[in-house]
Amino acid sequence: MLDLSFDYESCVRASEKVAWAIDDVMPPGTRLDFTRPFLPRTLAGRDELAFLNGRERRVLNQINGNAYLNLFAFVEEYILAVMTQHAHAELFGDHDAIRALLRFADEEAKHQKLFYRYVDAFRRDAGYDTEVLEGASDVASVVMSKSPIAVMMVTLHLEIMTQAHYVECIRDDDTIDPFFSKLLRMHWLEESQHARIDALELDKLLRLASPAQIEEAFADYLDLVAAIDGLLRTQAEMDARVLSRATERTFAAPERDAIVDSQHAGYRRTFLTFGMTNPMFARHLETIWPAGAARVRGRAVELTS
Numbered sequence: 001m002l003d004l005s006f007d008y009e010s011c012v013r014a015s016e017k018v019a020w021a022i023d024d025v026m027p028p029g030t031r032l033d034f035t036r037p038f039l040p041r042t043l044a045g046r047d048e049l050a051f052l053n054g055r056e057r058r059v060l061n062q063i064n065g066n067a068y069l070n071l072f073a074f075v076e077e078y079i080l081a082v083m084t085q086h087a088h089a090e091l092f093g094d095h096d097a098i099r100a101l102l103r104f105a106d107e108e109a110k111h112q113k114l115f116y117r118y119v120d121a122f123r124r125d126a127g128y129d130t131e132v133l134e135g136a137s138d139v140a141s142v143v144m145s146k147s148p149i150a151v152m153m154v155t156l157h158l159e160i161m162t163q164a165h166y167v168e169c170i171r172d173d174d175t176i177d178p179f180f181s182k183l184l185r186m187h188w189l190e191e192s193q194h195a196r197i198d199a200l201e202l203d204k205l206l207r208l209a210s211p212a213q214i215e216e217a218f219a220d221y222l223d224l225v226a227a228i229d230g231l232l233r234t235q236a237e238m239d240a241r242v243l244s245r246a247t248e249r250t251f252a253a254p255e256r257d258a259i260v261d262s263q264h265a266g267y268r269r270t271f272l273t274f275g276m277t278n279p280m281f282a283r284h285l286e287t288i289w290p291a292g293a294a295r296v297r298g299r300a301v302e303l304t305s
């Protein structure tokens with residue numbers, strides 16, 4: 001049903017060539033350098049927030065960067081569970097598919113370990129108390145209660161988006177911390193195969209789906225977008241509290257609200273509309289169901305306004 005130019009075997013071959021070890025990328029005890037911003041401006045909060053000075057803006061950017069990596073580790077919890085399920089469903093079937101799915105699951109578990117190592121180092125080195133979303137396994141259960149097609153749609157969205165972040169926003173930005181950039185380069189190297197495997201798995205499910213199941217999947221996908229948006233708002237509120245502690249400033253309510261709104265708008269653009277409007281993702285949705293693709297476009301516009 002989807003127009004795909006790759007297969008499981010080519011994904012395994014590519015994944016074997018780029019595999020790396022956590023300790024080579026971030027040896028235990030690595031100390032973080034807080035002299036530069038971590039996240040490119042295109043992926044950070046929306047506003048300049050004129051009431052913050054240059055140092056405070058850099059601190060907010062670093063808080064944002066730490067939360068960005070934590071959010072990846074957070075969603076990888078359910079992706080790991082889904083890929084393990086899909087590998088199990090292939091038992092005694094296509095061994096190339098089993099290898100691709102098991103490698104995929106192993107890579108996500110490794111990425112989580114790497115990102116949590118970073119979050120721990122940030123907590124240790126920042127000099128102030130941090131706050132990031134927790135309870136990834138509870139959220140994973142909610143995601144996995146939705147239609148399997150919707151779950152694969154969200155996964156494809158996230159994996160295509162991850163690659164686009166690196167290629168479009170991070171790779172050529174020489175203003176950010178080189179270590180942060182390197183971490184995302186190593187992530188991208190392995191993620192490049194994930195979106196392909198997602199598309200192969202989605203295609204497998206679509207071949208067996210009725211029109212009613214496809215319509216239900218689009219509704220579930222939009223429900224999951226709304227659920228993720230709620231989590232992003234919670235992270236934005238955490239960021240405002242962390243910034244207050246880091247800068248030892250008590251923000252008046254309008255300033256605090258401006259920080260939360262700016263952070264939330266940035267997270268929305270980075271994690272939601274960046275994926276929903278990605279040309280490759282949009283093309284897949286159009287192939288699956290044009291009316292559903294139009295609903296997703298409409299929701300992306302609402303999230304931007």
Ligand SMILES: [Fe+2]
Nearest residue numbers: 076108111191
């Ligand atoms: Fe990953």
Ligand SMILES: [Fe+2]
Nearest residue numbers: 108159191194
């Ligand atoms: Fe991935």
